Amino acid sequence: MIEPHNVEIKVNGQLYRGNVEPRMLLSDFIRHELDLTGTHVGCEQGVCGACTILFDGQPVRSCIMLAVQADGHEIRTVEDLSSTGPANDLELHPLQDAFWQAHGLQCGFCTPGFLMTLVAFLEQNPQPSEVEIREAISGNLCRCTGYQNIVEAVSIAAQSMFGEDR
Amino acid sequence: MKPAPFEYLAPDSLSAVVEIMSENGDDAKLLAGGQSLIPAMNFRLVQPMLLIDLNKVSELDYVISNENGELRIGAMTRQRRLETDPTIARQAPLIAETMPHVAHPQIRNRGTIGGSLVHADPAAELPVIMVALDGRLLVRSNSGERWISSSSCFQGIFTTDIKPEEVLIEVAIPPMAPRTGWSFVEFARRKGDYALIGVAAVITLDNSGHCIHARLVYLNAGDTPIEAQQAAAVLINEKLSPALYREAAEVADAAIEPTANIHASVPYLRHLSRVLTVRALDQAATRAMQKIQ
Numbered sequence: 001m002i003e004p005h006n007v008e009i010k011v012n013g014q015l016y017r018g019n020v021e022p023r024m025l026l027s028d029f030i031r032h033e034l035d036l037t038g039t040h041v042g043c044e045q046g047v048c049g050a051c052t053i054l055f056d057g058q059p060v061r062s063c064i065m066l067a068v069q070a071d072g073h074e075i076r077t078v079e080d081l082s083s084t085g086p087a088n089d090l091e092l093h094p095l096q097d098a099f100w101q102a103h104g105l106q107c108g109f110c111t112p113g114f115l116m117t118l119v120a121f122l123e124q125n126p127q128p129s130e131v132e133i134r135e136a137i138s139g140n141l142c143r144c145t146g147y148q149n150i151v152e153a154v155s156i157a158a159q160s161m162f163g164e165d166r
Numbered sequence: 167m168k169p170a171p172f173e174y175l176a177p178d179s180l181s182a183v184v185e186i187m188s189e190n191g192d193d194a195k196l197l198a199g200g201q202s203l204i205p206a207m208n209f210r211l212v213q214p215m216l217l218i219d220l221n222k223v224s225e226l227d228y229v230i231s232n233e234n235g236e237l238r239i240g241a242m243t244r245q246r247r248l249e250t251d252p253t254i255a256r257q258a259p260l261i262a263e264t265m266p267h268v269a270h271p272q273i274r275n276r277g278t279i280g281g282s283l284v285h286a287d288p289a290a291e292l293p294v295i296m297v298a299l300d301g302r303l304l305v306r307s308n309s310g311e312r313w314i315s316s317s318s319c320f321q322g323i324f325t326t327d328i329k330p331e332e333v334l335i336e337v338a339i340p341p342m343a344p345r346t347g348w349s350f351v352e353f354a355r356r357k358g359d360y361a362l363i364g365v366a367a368v369i370t371l372d373n374s375g376h377c378i379h380a381r382l383v384y385l386n387a388g389d390t391p392i393e394a395q396q397a398a399a400v401l402i403n404e405k406l407s408p409a410l411y412r413e414a415a416e417v418a419d420a421a422i423e424p425t426a427n428i429h430a431s432v433p434y435l436r437h438l439s440r441v442l443t444v445r446a447l448d449q450a451a452t453r454a455m456q457k458i459q
């Protein structure tokens with residue numbers, strides 16, 4: 001019998017304490033233990049990018065990391081992007097809003113992975129060119145949009161988050 | 167759960183890792199970035215009894231340049247750092263320039279130099295670059311340390327000269343000779359995908375512009391990085407020209423053994439190799455020329 005390990009993980013700003021079996025993937029831990037089902041799981045082999053989260057602020061594939069490896073670290077998932085507005089309504093993150101405006105999603109399966117990849121990217125590169133945007137999303141697959149509207153969404157988000165007349 | 171059950175240890179010192187490896191040898195696996203190992207465990211192609219996580223061994227994450235200009239990189243240095251570190255960009259620009267071809271940003275945030283070298287995928291860029299730069303690998307086990315030259319390290323698909331109980335701790339790259347140019351080009355269907363084929367070229371000229379050293383190393387053109395020595399020999403003592411690049415590319419054709427796959431036939435891969443060889447030699451030679459005063 002394999003002993004579970006104690007872990008302490010900061011999840012979207014809140015401390016989680018619990019036990020995990022070493023072979024529990026971080027993606028399964030997020031979805032099944034934390035019930036944060038916004039993180040999607042497509043290929044479970046590192047190829048599609050749907051499971052991308054922020055690990056200590058950096059985008060990583062959660063399906064090819066173990067939950068025990070997050071012990072003592074901080075993770076952020078797509079649930080952390082939006083906030084609660086004054087009237088208790090949901091306020092989208094500017095990037096989410098840009099995806100909505102530009103029609104950057106259809107079925108939405110890939111979207112959480114794109115968003116988590118791109119929030120980190122825009123922080124590092126607030127005024128990206130189209131080539132840079134396409135390179136930034138090279139590790140995320142979308143079967144619906146053909147990417148064009150996603151690229152447009154990123155330009156809109158860059159403008160609304162960091163543009164001059166914001 | 168996808169992977170088969172295993173015990174997990176995350177020691178925080180290299181000496182502890184070496185100790186555990188000497189006791190567990192074949193049953194244990196080292197976990198670096200996990201970007202190749204965990205997918206293989208998810209498929210249950212690999213089922214270690216014991217997984218030893220190197221991610222807390224911070225003493226293996228470093229980039230230093232010593233007095234004689236040799237570059238030393240710790241095995242747990244992330245691929246992302248290879249791409250962005252100013253010391254690497256200055257002393258081994260071939261490494262920095264090649265990194266964007268290695269998978270995607272999310273994967274390079276986790277993947278390490280050591281993991282890629284030990285994994286020894288014939289389609290991986292870092293083993294090819296190590297051979298092109300004449301790098302050496304330092305491994306440690308309970309019976310001590312030893313250096314492995316990159317030309318003898320890679321022995322087959324996913325197979326190196328590193329023994330199961332040995333831990334790769336460092337990679338050393340000799341200083342670049344004066345008037346040296348470099349290039350890495352590959353053809354991949356999508357940015358960051360494993361390439362169909364690729365080549366690294368390193369060229370050193372003398373003061374009069376004659377080639378005194380040349381190296382051509384191919385990616386995904388055989389079971390290991392393929393060094394085309396006879397093709398490089400074509401360039402030695404010559405003033406370089408496009409005709410010579412084409413001749414070298416023809417000679418290299420005999421050294422490579424690409425295999426057909428669903429995306430490309432062998433004749434197409436050989437055609438790509440010739441085209442990429444000419445481009446790589448041209449870029450490397452141009453850069454070397456620019457360093458002649």
Ligand SMILES: Cc1cc2nc3c(=O)[nH]c(=O)nc-3n(C[C@H](O)[C@H](O)[C@H](O)COP(=O)(O)OP(=O)(O)OC[C@H]3O[C@@H](n4cnc5c(N)ncnc54)[C@H](O)[C@@H]3O)c2cc1C
Pocket residue numbers: 045046047195196197198199200201202203204205220241242267268269270273276277278279280281282284285289290291292332333334335358359360361
């Ligand atoms: C979608 C996808 C695309 C990719 N595309 C590319 C690509 O285009 N080019 C490319 O080169 N790579 C690519 N990779 C692989 C990636 O670069 C991996 O990071 C790399 O192959 C392995 O490095 P790692 O640090 O993740 O090692 P791990 O996966 O942790 O380990 C790999 C192997 O090395 C052993 N090992 C690790 N460190 C040591 C050590 N210090 N001493 C002894 N043994 C050790 C492990 O036990 C294991 O057997 C891709 C991966 C994915 C998921």
Ligand code: FES
Pocket residue numbers: 040041042043044045046047048049050051052061062063064
């Ligand atoms: S589910 Fe993780 S990359 Fe596809």
Ligand code: FES
Pocket residue numbers: 104105106107108109110111141142143144145
């Ligand atoms: S919106 Fe359907 S996969 Fe991207």
